[in-house]
Amino acid sequence: MSNKGLIIKSTGSWYQVQEQESLTVYEARIRGKFKLIKTRLTNPLAVGDRVEFQLEQDDIAWITKIEPRRNYLIRKSVNLSKEAHIIASNIDLACFIFTLKHPETSLGFLDRFLACCEAYGITPVILFSKMDVLSTEEIDIIEEIKAIYAEIGYESLEISSYSGLNLETLKLLIKDKTSVFFGHSGSGKSTLVNALQPSLDLKTAEISQTHLKGKHTTTFAQMHFWEFGGSVIDTPGVREFAMIDVEKEELQHYFPEIFKKGRECKFHNCMHINEPKCAVLGAIDEGEIEESRYVTYLKLMEEAEEENAW
Numbered sequence: 001m002s003n004k005g006l007i008i009k010s011t012g013s014w015y016q017v018q019e020q021e022s023l024t025v026y027e028a029r030i031r032g033k034f035k036l037i038k039t040r041l042t043n044p045l046a047v048g049d050r051v052e053f054q055l056e057q058d059d060i061a062w063i064t065k066i067e068p069r070r071n072y073l074i075r076k077s078v079n080l081s082k083e084a085h086i087i088a089s090n091i092d093l094a095c096f097i098f099t100l101k102h103p104e105t106s107l108g109f110l111d112r113f114l115a116c117c118e119a120y121g122i123t124p125v126i127l128f129s130k131m132d133v134l135s136t137e138e139i140d141i142i143e144e145i146k147a148i149y150a151e152i153g154y155e156s157l158e159i160s161s162y163s164g165l166n167l168e169t170l171k172l173l174i175k176d177k178t179s180v181f182f183g184h185s186g187s188g189k190s191t192l193v194n195a196l197q198p199s200l201d202l203k204t205a206e207i208s209q210t211h212l213k214g215k216h217t218t219t220f221a222q223m224h225f226w227e228f229g230g231s232v233i234d235t236p237g238v239r240e241f242a243m244i245d246v247e248k249e250e251l252q253h254y255f256p257e258i259f260k261k262g263r264e265c266k267f268h269n270c271m272h273i274n275e276p277k278c279a280v281l282g283a284i285d286e287g288e289i290e291e292s293r294y295v296t297y298l299k300l301m302e303e304a305e306e307e308n309a310w
Contacts (some may be wrong), residue, residue: 001185002052008223010047017053017061028053028061038215040244046072046086047221047233056220071120073180076244084244088180088233093173094124097192098145098184100138102130102244107145111255113182116243118254125173129188132163152257161188161195169198176229185237193234196226200224202234219297220256240289245297248304255297257289271301 008025009016013016019027030044031153045051045066052065058178059122073088110126117124126149128142142242146156159166181189190202202224225231252258258280262270266277272294274281 002054003061005051005053006047006223007045007051008049009220010043010045010222011022011220012043015063017051017063024051026055026059026061027163028063035202036285040083042083042085046089046181048072048089049092049225050090054242062138064260071122072124073116073120073182074244077167081086087182090178091122091180091233094122095127095174095179095181095185096124097127097129097181097189099183099187100128100134101128102133102140103184103186105187107292108296108299109184112243112300115296116299117252118256119243119246124154126154127170128156128158129183130160131158131165131191132160138157148293152293159192161191164195167181167195171226171228174230174232178223178231180231180233180235183237184236187237189234189237193232197224197227199227243300243303244307245301246304246307251297251300251304256295257293263290266287273298273301 004020004024005028006020007015007028008018013029015028015030016025018025045063051059051063051065052067053063055061069089071091073087073091073094076084076086076101094113094117095281096110098110101212108294110192114124116122126146131139131259133168134142142158146158149156157166157170159170161167181192183189188204190204193200193202194204220236221233223233225230244252248271249269259273261283262272264279265272265275267275270278270280272278272280280289280294284291284294
């Protein structure tokens with residue numbers, strides 16, 4: 001008899017599945033046939049997947065079926081690799097943890113993440129974290145960045161795991177939802193989870209002073225359940241983020257302000273690179289579209305072209 005369940009932890013070869021009715025957690029494995037599915041994914045299963053499984057005598061759950069995913073977050077496995085890795089699936093809210101320093105988060109990294117959320121139909125929210133360590137000038141920079149993204153339509157919140165700034169507001173945002181916390185190693189994902197629910201007591205580590213980059217404390221994705229309702233998928237810190245299987249023609253759909261302005265271009269198939277009477281290029285010159293966003297758009301166009309040339 002098949003049971004229904006939810007994947008709450010993935011270490012690569014072993015998984016943990018929570019049974020839907022009893023909420024009992026079992027160690028789980030995949031039947032061999034899943035590995036034969038022709039796919040470019042390095043992991044056939046991800047945290048957040050809904051599955052069917054059968055229990056063996058030793059209480060090992062053998063996963064027999066994966067239900068269709070509503071959405072997922074994905075990244076390339078390694079540079080120049082054609083394979084991809086699903087970070088998490090069936091997500092209601094993707095929280096991007098942006099730190100101005102310790103470590104520094106680039107706008108390009110944020111833009112890639114937002115484009116990915118647009119592509120896979122996930123609602124993002126930008127969390128400007130570690131606000132307690134910023135000077136007045138640095139807080140002004142955050143306000144400027146916040147204004148840029150608010151104009152595009154992205155929600156954001158300034159938070160601090162140490163001072164507790166806006167943590168109650170964040171709880172209301174993530175209550176009863178499946179969220180994923182995403183950011184660089186050292187951006188404070190595990191610290192934030194602990195601040196929201198100290199009983200979870202996740203392992204955290206200091207920033208490496210040598211490179212001012214974070215040390216990896218979370219080595220695999222895992223779902224934790226909030227006492228106030230809902231859950232969070234804690235993910236390993238990612239230093240690079242890329243989209244896969246995207247045609248360059250569709251990229252502009254994932255930059256809302258570029259797509260909206262693009263309707264005013266002279267040519268309906270304008271790619272906003274060097275075409276005559278391009279409204280997007282005009283808007284960049286006028287300061288209506290942020291140049292850093294456009295630079296990321298061009299970089300993704302380049303990568304899509306390289307990928308499709310293989």
